[in-house]
Amino acid sequence: MAVTIKDVAKKANVSISTVSRVINDSKPVSDEIKHRVLKVIEETGYTPNPVARSLVMKKSQLIGVVVPSISNFFIGEVLNGIEEIGKMYNYDILLCNTYGELNQELRYLNLLKSKQVEGIIFMTWELKEEHKEFFNKEDIPIVMINRDTSEFNITSVSIDHQKAAYEMTKYLIDKGHKKIALIRGRIENYVFGIDQYKGYAKAMEENNLEIDQRLIKNCEFKLELAYEAVQEMIEDDILPTAIFATADSMAFGAINSLIDSGYKVPEDVSVVGFHDIKLASIYRPKLTTIRQPLYDIGAVSIRAIVKKIKGEEIEENIFVLPHELIERDSCKSIK
Amino acid sequence: MAVTIKDVAKKANVSISTVSRVINDSKPVSDEIKHRVLKVIEETGYTPNPVARSLVMKKSQLIGVVVPSISNFFIGEVLNGIEEIGKMYNYDILLCNTYGELNQELRYLNLLKSKQVEGIIFMTWELKEEHKEFFNKEDIPIVMINRDTSEFNITSVSIDHQKAAYEMTKYLIDKGHKKIALIRGRIENYVFGIDQYKGYAKAMEENNLEIDQRLIKNCEFKLELAYEAVQEMIEDDILPTAIFATADSMAFGAINSLIDSGYKVPEDVSVVGFHDIKLASIYRPKLTTIRQPLYDIGAVSIRAIVKKIKGEEIEENIFVLPHELIERDSCKSIK
DNA sequence: TTGTACGCGTTATCAC
DNA sequence: GTGATAACGCGTACAA
Numbered sequence: 001m002a003v004t005i006k007d008v009a010k011k012a013n014v015s016i017s018t019v020s021r022v023i024n025d026s027k028p029v030s031d032e033i034k035h036r037v038l039k040v041i042e043e044t045g046y047t048p049n050p051v052a053r054s055l056v057m058k059k060s061q062l063i064g065v066v067v068p069s070i071s072n073f074f075i076g077e078v079l080n081g082i083e084e085i086g087k088m089y090n091y092d093i094l095l096c097n098t099y100g101e102l103n104q105e106l107r108y109l110n111l112l113k114s115k116q117v118e119g120i121i122f123m124t125w126e127l128k129e130e131h132k133e134f135f136n137k138e139d140i141p142i143v144m145i146n147r148d149t150s151e152f153n154i155t156s157v158s159i160d161h162q163k164a165a166y167e168m169t170k171y172l173i174d175k176g177h178k179k180i181a182l183i184r185g186r187i188e189n190y191v192f193g194i195d196q197y198k199g200y201a202k203a204m205e206e207n208n209l210e211i212d213q214r215l216i217k218n219c220e221f222k223l224e225l226a227y228e229a230v231q232e233m234i235e236d237d238i239l240p241t242a243i244f245a246t247a248d249s250m251a252f253g254a255i256n257s258l259i260d261s262g263y264k265v266p267e268d269v270s271v272v273g274f275h276d277i278k279l280a281s282i283y284r285p286k287l288t289t290i291r292q293p294l295y296d297i298g299a300v301s302i303r304a305i306v307k308k309i310k311g312e313e314i315e316e317n318i319f320v321l322p323h324e325l326i327e328r329d330s331c332k333s334i335k
Numbered sequence: 336m337a338v339t340i341k342d343v344a345k346k347a348n349v350s351i352s353t354v355s356r357v358i359n360d361s362k363p364v365s366d367e368i369k370h371r372v373l374k375v376i377e378e379t380g381y382t383p384n385p386v387a388r389s390l391v392m393k394k395s396q397l398i399g400v401v402v403p404s405i406s407n408f409f410i411g412e413v414l415n416g417i418e419e420i421g422k423m424y425n426y427d428i429l430l431c432n433t434y435g436e437l438n439q440e441l442r443y444l445n446l447l448k449s450k451q452v453e454g455i456i457f458m459t460w461e462l463k464e465e466h467k468e469f470f471n472k473e474d475i476p477i478v479m480i481n482r483d484t485s486e487f488n489i490t491s492v493s494i495d496h497q498k499a500a501y502e503m504t505k506y507l508i509d510k511g512h513k514k515i516a517l518i519r520g521r522i523e524n525y526v527f528g529i530d531q532y533k534g535y536a537k538a539m540e541e542n543n544l545e546i547d548q549r550l551i552k553n554c555e556f557k558l559e560l561a562y563e564a565v566q567e568m569i570e571d572d573i574l575p576t577a578i579f580a581t582a583d584s585m586a587f588g589a590i591n592s593l594i595d596s597g598y599k600v601p602e603d604v605s606v607v608g609f610h611d612i613k614l615a616s617i618y619r620p621k622l623t624t625i626r627q628p629l630y631d632i633g634a635v636s637i638r639a640i641v642k643k644i645k646g647e648e649i650e651e652n653i654f655v656l657p658h659e660l661i662e663r664d665s666c667k668s669i670k
Numbered sequence: 671t672t673g674t675a676c677g678c679g680t681t682a683t684c685a686c
Numbered sequence: 687g688t689g690a691t692a693a694c695g696c697g698t699a700c701a702a
Contacts, residue, residue, distance in 0.1 A: 349672080349673085350672065350673045350674075351673090352672075352673060352674080353671090353672060353673075356671095356672090362671085362672095363671065364671075364672085365671060365672085368671085368672085387678090389678095390677095390678050390679065390680090391677075391678050392678090393678075
């Protein structure tokens with residue numbers, strides 16, 4: 001049986017209140033007694049029971065994190081940040097994996113609430129009305145990662161997708177490309193597909209380049225769909241000189257599609273991605289892409305949660321972190 | 336303020352014990368009252384406070400999972416299994432990320448204990464004396480993943496590395512390869528490097544093939560080291576016809592090394608891996624490798640933990656799961 | 671079948 | 687500066 005505060009009190013010949021005071025140094029205790037208690041704690045190896053503490057403090061020191069997949073590099077890296085910084089603030093992470101299924105998400109959200117978590121960091125592929133309903137109903141601190149929450153009152157953290165897409169498109173244009181395909185994820189449900197398209201379109205228009213709608217493909221972030229999308233371009237004989245995929249996975253789908261059809265990257269077609277997953281620097285050719293500060297996204301998220309828990313006002317509701325264009329070998333100049 | 340069991344009792348005109356009985360159906364309750372209580376619970380949206388429950392039951396319904404990295408496909412996939420099956424048994428996962436640092440690992444192990452977790456699933460790159468000490472001292476259920484625990488009394492789950500290595504080597508030999516390099520991870524600290532070597536050696540010897548020690552490299556599972564190891568082979572002019580890396584990441588290091596030096600895979604050199612990470616089927620050429628049932632490893636681990644928690648005897652202490660040789664495009668026959 | 675009362679390990683509010 | 691004691695929300699002997 002674990003040693004409790006009572007045991008310590010008895011052994012040190014003091015009251016439990018005194019023991020409580022020295023472990024929390026909530027109130028002054030005479031040096032002599034303090035040392036005596038400390039010694040007993042040392043001897044017995046006593047550690048306060050966090051469950052009992054939670055009960056009276058009404059605090060669990062738990063933060064719920066719900067993600068659509070754990071075995072995903074993007075999410076894993078974000079989790080690293082959440083976990084590490086969370087521990088710094090003495091918070092533990094309760095992990096929930098939803099596979100992106102709405103039912104699971106809703107179930108976990110409610111589960112976490114009943115587990116008395118003090119805050120929730122939420123990631124999903126699709127933000128829906130049902131989510132918003134939950135967030136509005138509960139007054140528990142929430143932070144969303146990489147979702148567009150500008151239309152409603154939820155804190156979010158992400159990069160500036162429009163700017164990033166603009167920069168990447170501009171980069172391709174500067175390399176002499178005029179026919180540039182855009183392979184993107186979903187555009188509905190508050191994802192950043194629209195922003196990315198805007199950035200792409202802005203760069204194209206600024207340079208008087210025509211946007212060929214046949215080269216704009218929605219592939220739901222799936223490698224296979226990107227593969228097929230490029231196959232279609234090949235069949236339709238409208239293969240561009242450059243392909244901009246808004247996720248590295250889709251970029252690899254595109255590259256594989258090209259390779260499998262006998263094309264060379266970047267000699268025949270340039271391909272660039274978005275995310276800079278690990279694979280991006282392992283694959284040959286190494287992928288030119290946009291790097292997001294994944295670890296920092298996690299870190300900023302949990303910091304925002306902690307601030308909210310403490311009741312501190314946070315300066316901004318939408319955190320925008322810096323990105324970076326990583327130039328590697330999958331894009332060539334055709335000027 | 337959240338609604339408590341007391342509120343429900345009052346509103347339903349019964350005692351709290353009765354309410355407790357209906358939510359746990361621990362003892363018979365008359366149908367009429369049961370329905371009345373259920374209705375009140377429904378109306379008020381009452382959910383039992385798990386913290387209070389934990390306190391009295393001395394159970395947290397929490398399982399600690401400590402891993403050396405989250406942003407790792409292997410681990411992520413195992414976590415999926417742990418998480419999903421855990422939830423099935425009504426257990427939550429407390430996630431700890433150690434970066435493989437001993438201090439962090441020990442700290443988290445103790446932290447988890449004080450958090451009253453009911454069991455711990457432990458993954459580490461290196462199993463050390465300090466770990467074993469902890470495990471021996473505490474009587475909390477422990478399961479280790481992919482570590483060789485045959486020498487001491489800790490439950491573990493993994494595949495049969497020796498057999499898998501044997502099969503893969505045999506596969507290469509059957510393809511006509513005679514000079515086969517082995518790029519492996521660490522061999523000390525109860526990792527499976529030794530078993531893999533044994534499997535490799537057995538296959539070589541059975542076929543009267545000489546083992547060239549210059550072709551056995553320890554690369555600590557690191558892509559970069561494997562890259563260099565192959566560079567060395569090239570410089571020393573001892574390039575074999577096949578390379579067996581005991582981790583896909585190292586296989587990719589080897590392949591990149593080859594490609595960057597002008598060799599073709601598998602035309603000039605065949606390369607096979609171990610793990611079947613996602614990348615293995617994305618990379619070109621697609622990698623021939625050994626697939627481990629990652630999800631199942633997680634699932635079996637947590638099932639073992641749950642059994643231990645319940646005090647049920649588990650049949651075996653070392654769980655060995657089946658593996659599979661996945662034949663793809665990175666190996667060619669040279670017969 | 672139902673209700674009363676106690677205890678789980680802590681913190682916080684009082685007195686002293 | 688220190689010590690009783692009442693909460694916190696729940697499960698469960700025990701009594702009725």
